[in-house]
Amino acid sequence: MPTLSMTVNGKPVSGEAEGRTLLVQFLRETLRLTGTHVGCDTSQCGACLVHIDGKAVKSCTTLALACAGASITTIEGLARDGKLHPMQEAFRENHGLQCGFCTPGMIMSAIDMVNRKGTDLDEQTIRHELEGNICRCTGYHNIVKSIAAGAAAMGKEGLRQAAE
Amino acid sequence: MSATGIGARVVRKEDHRFITGKGRYVDDINRPGQSHAYFVRSPHAHATIKSVDASEALKKPGVLAVFTGADIAADKIGGLICGWMIHSKDGSPMKAGAHPALAQGKARYVGDHVAVVIAETLAQARDGAEAVVVDYEELPPLPDMTLATAKGAAAIHAEAPDNIVYNWHLGDKAATDAAFAKAKHVTKLDIVNNRLVPNAMEPRAAIGEYDDGDGVFTLYTTSQNPHVARLVLSAFIGIAPENKLRVIAPDVGGGFGSKIFIYAEETICVWAAKKVGRPVKWTADRTEEFLAVAHGRDHLTHAELALDGDNRILGMRVSTKANLGAYLSTFASSVPTYLYAPLLSGQYNIPSIYCEVDGVYTTTAPVDAYRGAGRPEATYVVERLIEVAARERRMDPTAFREMNFVRQFPHQTPVIMMYDAGNYPLALKTAMDMHDVKTFAQRRSESERRGKLRGLGYSAYIEACGIAPSAAVGSLGAGVGLWESAEVRVNPIGTVEVLTGSHAHGQGHETTFAQVVADRLGIPIENVSIVHGDTDKVQMGMGTYGSRSGAVGISAIVKALDKVVAKGKKVASHVLEASEGDIEFKDGQFQVKGTDKKAGFGDIALQAYIAHKFNGQELEPGLKEGAFYDPTNFTFPAGVHICELEIDPSTGATEIKKWTAVDDFGNVINPMIVEGQVHGGIAQGVGQALAEQAVYDKSGQLLTASYMDYCMPRADDLPSFEIGMITTPAPSNPLGLKGCGEAGAIAAPPAVINAITDALGHEDIAMPATPQAVWRACQKRPSRLAAE
Numbered sequence: 022m023p024t025l026s027m028t029v030n031g032k033p034v035s036g037e038a039e040g041r042t043l044l045v046q047f048l049r050e051t052l053r054l055t056g057t058h059v060g061c062d063t064s065q066c067g068a069c070l071v072h073i074d075g076k077a078v079k080s081c082t083t084l085a086l087a088c089a090g091a092s093i094t095t096i097e098g099l100a101r102d103g104k105l106h107p108m109q110e111a112f113r114e115n116h117g118l119q120c121g122f123c124t125p126g127m128i129m130s131a132i133d134m135v136n137r138k139g140t141d142l143d144e145q146t147i148r149h150e151l152e153g154n155i156c157r158c159t160g161y162h163n164i165v166k167s168i169a170a171g172a173a174a175m176g177k178e179g180l181r182q183a184a185e
Numbered sequence: 186m187s188a189t190g191i192g193a194r195v196v197r198k199e200d201h202r203f204i205t206g207k208g209r210y211v212d213d214i215n216r217p218g219q220s221h222a223y224f225v226r227s228p229h230a231h232a233t234i235k236s237v238d239a240s241e242a243l244k245k246p247g248v249l250a251v252f253t254g255a256d257i258a259a260d261k262i263g264g265l266i267c268g269w270m271i272h273s274k275d276g277s278p279m280k281a282g283a284h285p286a287l288a289q290g291k292a293r294y295v296g297d298h299v300a301v302v303i304a305e306t307l308a309q310a311r312d313g314a315e316a317v318v319v320d321y322e323e324l325p326p327l328p329d330m331t332l333a334t335a336k337g338a339a340a341i342h343a344e345a346p347d348n349i350v351y352n353w354h355l356g357d358k359a360a361t362d363a364a365f366a367k368a369k370h371v372t373k374l375d376i377v378n379n380r381l382v383p384n385a386m387e388p389r390a391a392i393g394e395y396d397d398g399d400g401v402f403t404l405y406t407t408s409q410n411p412h413v414a415r416l417v418l419s420a421f422i423g424i425a426p427e428n429k430l431r432v433i434a435p436d437v438g439g440g441f442g443s444k445i446f447i448y449a450e451e452t453i454c455v456w457a458a459k460k461v462g463r464p465v466k467w468t469a470d471r472t473e474e475f476l477a478v479a480h481g482r483d484h485l486t487h488a489e490l491a492l493d494g495d496n497r498i499l500g501m502r503v504s505t506k507a508n509l510g511a512y513l514s515t516f517a518s519s520v521p522t523y524l525y526a527p528l529l530s531g532q533y534n535i536p537s538i539y540c541e542v543d544g545v546y547t548t549t550a551p552v553d554a555y556r557g558a559g560r561p562e563a564t565y566v567v568e569r570l571i572e573v574a575a576r577e578r579r580m581d582p583t584a585f586r587e588m589n590f591v592r593q594f595p596h597q598t599p600v601i602m603m604y605d606a607g608n609y610p611l612a613l614k615t616a617m618d619m620h621d622v623k624t625f626a627q628r629r630s631e632s633e634r635r636g637k638l639r640g641l642g643y644s645a646y647i648e649a650c651g652i653a654p655s656a657a658v659g660s661l662g663a664g665v666g667l668w669e670s671a672e673v674r675v676n677p678i679g680t681v682e683v684l685t686g687s688h689a690h691g692q693g694h695e696t697t698f699a700q701v702v703a704d705r706l707g708i709p710i711e712n713v714s715i716v717h718g719d720t721d722k723v724q725m726g727m728g729t730y731g732s733r734s735g736a737v738g739i740s741a742i743v744k745a746l747d748k749v750v751a752k753g754k755k756v757a758s759h760v761l762e763a764s765e766g767d768i769e770f771k772d773g774q775f776q777v778k779g780t781d782k783k784a785g786f787g788d789i790a791l792q793a794y795i796a797h798k799f800n801g802q803e804l805e806p807g808l809k810e811g812a813f814y815d816p817t818n819f820t821f822p823a824g825v826h827i828c829e830l831e832i833d834p835s836t837g838a839t840e841i842k843k844w845t846a847v848d849d850f851g852n853v854i855n856p857m858i859v860e861g862q863v864h865g866g867i868a869q870g871v872g873q874a875l876a877e878q879a880v881y882d883k884s885g886q887l888l889t890a891s892y893m894d895y896c897m898p899r900a901d902d903l904p905s906f907e908i909g910m911i912t913t914p915a916p917s918n919p920l921g922l923k924g925c926g927e928a929g930a931i932a933a934p935p936a937v938i939n940a941i942t943d944a945l946g947h948e949d950i951a952m953p954a955t956p957q958a959v960w961r962a963c964q965k966r967p968s969r970l971a972a973e
């Protein structure tokens with residue numbers, strides 16, 4: 022089996038992967054990063070969403086070997102020095118999760134949305150951009166609220182960081 | 186109200202682990218030495234299994250074992266059970282065929298478990314499964330009820346030669362017929378309640394493990410009720426006695442009923458763990474989940490409503506065929522009977538009701554409880570009949586509802602239920618005000634100017650929750666009691682662990698239950714931990730479904746807390762040197778009445794454990810109390826949902842413009858969580874009404890076996906919802922709770938369809954009202970738009 026090296030959540034990692042090993046399997050089984058979930062077999066639900074080199078990608082449809090050398094961020098890599106990412110905080114504050122299964126994918130998707138669309142997101146944009154993520158619990162109402170709030174908080178934090 | 190007490194919008198304690206990726210779902214768990222199971226499933230809807238040849242599979246790399254129905258029969262592993270006995274009209278018991286965990290001689294639906302391959306890795310197990318050769322002889326597929334009940338149809342189970350499991354009925358037929366005989370108007374409807382797949386986002390999973398040293402089995406499983414799973418696996422399936430079987434349901438990613446049941450896969454994992462001497466893990470992929478999880482709904486109904494000359498309801502007659510699938514799942518028999526017909530009175534005074542239900546076997550996946558379980562089906566019948574009757578009588582649908590509402594409580598319906606509290610007119614009025622129904626006509630004209638059809642639909646639902654008084658359900662055929670247990674363990678420094686038999690899989694119990702405890706004991710919410718989901722920790726429990734965790738689960742906790750306080754008072758009387766009767770407990774302080782002598786809850790807890798201040802013979806040391814709570818009645822959450830939508834007649838696309846829900850859940854512990862439950866329920870109900878349907882083709886293949894084909898509601902299919910509440914506390918439990926988990930899914934479908942039919946100007950549309958169906962309906966008759 023080929024050995025694969027990449028950077029995950031800022032740390033260099035390596036492990037073995039078969040040709041058919043999916044990135045999500047490599048993350049969950051080899052690296053034991055089980056925050057990234059599998060909710061479907063057809064690339065529809067977004068529970069497996071991670072960032073590869075800064076872009077949102079469904080890790081259930083990505084071969085692990087194709088990610089050699091890439092820099093990957095998973096839900097486990099968002100909090101810094103014990104401080105939650107503003108989007109994580111926003112999901113908690115706005116009751117943006119119930120069973121929590123879709124949540125890592127939702128949060129990763131939301132951050133990508135802000136990266137692409139900015140920090141001032143209206144409801145229509147958020148709903149449209151969530152096309153690739155399914156939640157069965159929340160009816161999306163509070164996810165939409167969470168993302169709007171998280172985006173705004175990311176904007177503020179960006180300003181603060183720029184000022185520092 | 187304190188910031189974290191009963192009624193406060195407390196942010197959830199459990200969220201930290203979920204938002205940081207540290208949730209612990211079954212598939213996240215790996216046991217040392219674990220092997221992987223993959224099931225060989227029937228590709229045929231109905232077939233005799235002539236032979237299963239595993240010889241090639243066993244030669245594949247990594248394959249440890251292949252088991253078939255013969256192996257479980259040899260080990261005397263019993264079949265999966267249906268725990269609710271239903272009797273037919275003629276008094277005969279339901280005709281239930283055996284439900285082996287691995288098929289024996291016959292496969293009865295596509296996805297039926299024929300064999301299992303256990304291997305070192307999942308990929309090897311899959312490869313092994315490919316190499317298992319099963320010789321099938323196909324039998325006629327019977328994927329729908331019409332085919333299954335046709336004359337001369339093949340019997341799916343020998344026990345039910347005509348594929349009818351039961352012909353059940355409820356109500357007074359003679360009285361109902363008499364009501365119809367004197368009716369001035371009868372409204373008739375044929376109603377399809379479409380078949381759904383629950384689709385919790387976490388697919389089912391299980392890990393079975395066997396400890397050779399102690400002879401103890403452990404099962405990690407995606408269950409809503411681990412104790413019920415243990416009971417069934419022990420007492421009926423015969424895996425091991427209860428003291429040798431530990432069932433753990435850790436974080437569970439949604440259930441909606443589908444994880445109540447005891448399935449073949451977990452049964453096989455725990456049994457096979459001993460056979461192969463290794464932990465055995467199985468995780469469903471989504472397609473397996475579609476094929477083999479218990480589906481929901483699937484009723485064909487003819488319903489009639491009799492009115493007098495003043496448009497008062499005289500009677501209701503309902504005849505339903507309920508598809509139960511190929512085997513009777515754990516509670517399947519109760520869903521279209523006792524969870525359905527007793528709700529047919531809705532929020533209305535209906536002097537007589539008669540309902541007949543035929544339960545039908547088909548060659549499809551088993552059908553069982555899915556969010557609402559019977560009550561959405563009943564509400565859909567009632568609220569469609571009511572709406573159509575009002576339209577036929579040219580009455581405003583709200584005025585028609587108003588004049589027929591139940592207004593006096595308690596109210597005995599003709600179908601078992603005794604409604605104990607409610608205020609139906611107030612919910613309707615509140616919802617109409619919130620929704621600004623008054624200005625709907627303007628919004629409709631504005632839509633029409635843009636070539637769109639706008640409709641307004643109501644749903645005044647009721648449900649029976651807080652399931653359920655044990656003696657009552659026992660008399661109706663349930664095999665279990667439906668009480669709940671709780672144990673409150675106070676630690677010496679005054680922190681508290683509460684062990685509950687309820688199970689959370691998204692409901693937020695770790696927060697709401699802790700709010701009740703913190704409120705009652707006057708301690709910080711951080712000092713309270715809720716423990717659930719492990720039969721080694723919690724002695725016994727009945728789990729979470731039927732919106733029972735508040736009304737029954739929390740009531741058990743409150744009962745145990747009362748005992749803790751009573752014991753605390755005894756301890757305090759020694760510590761404060763006063764008579765027990767003079768001790769009051771308030772805001773976390775034990776105080777001698779009329780004095781300033783007092784001691785905090787933590788101090789008394791410590792004194793209870795060090796036991797220096799009292800004689801151990803008179804008063805036991807320690808502070809730990811348990812309780813079992815058996816409810817005295819169901820609870821009756823009710824409310825009104827209003828759906829306003831717009832149809833584009835050129836495409837059939839339906840857009841929900843505005844949704845108002847006003848619910849009466851009795852008292853509410855955490856409104857934020859309750860609103861979240863309503864949102865999620867509405868989304869599932871809208872999914873049923875507009876998008877979702879499990880479709881089997883004529884050969885019995887499931888055409889909708891992935892998210893490519895089964896349309897799940899997504900964020901841009903839904904609006905934000907306006908949620909309001911009114912409160913009539915439930916009189917039957919100490920905190921006046923009614924339950925909120927299923928309301929949205931029950932209320933939503935008729936609200937949507939009533940709105941669509943309002944927009945169309947005719948009633949000819951069935952669920953799911955997909956764009957294609959709506960477009961066709963738009964062509965059918967001149968729309969309101971064209972007519973004007």
Ligand code: FES
Nearest residue numbers: 060066067069081
């Ligand atoms: S698991 Fe990747 S999209 Fe569903």
Ligand code: FES
Nearest residue numbers: 119120123156158
């Ligand atoms: S929170 Fe359960 S699937 Fe989204």
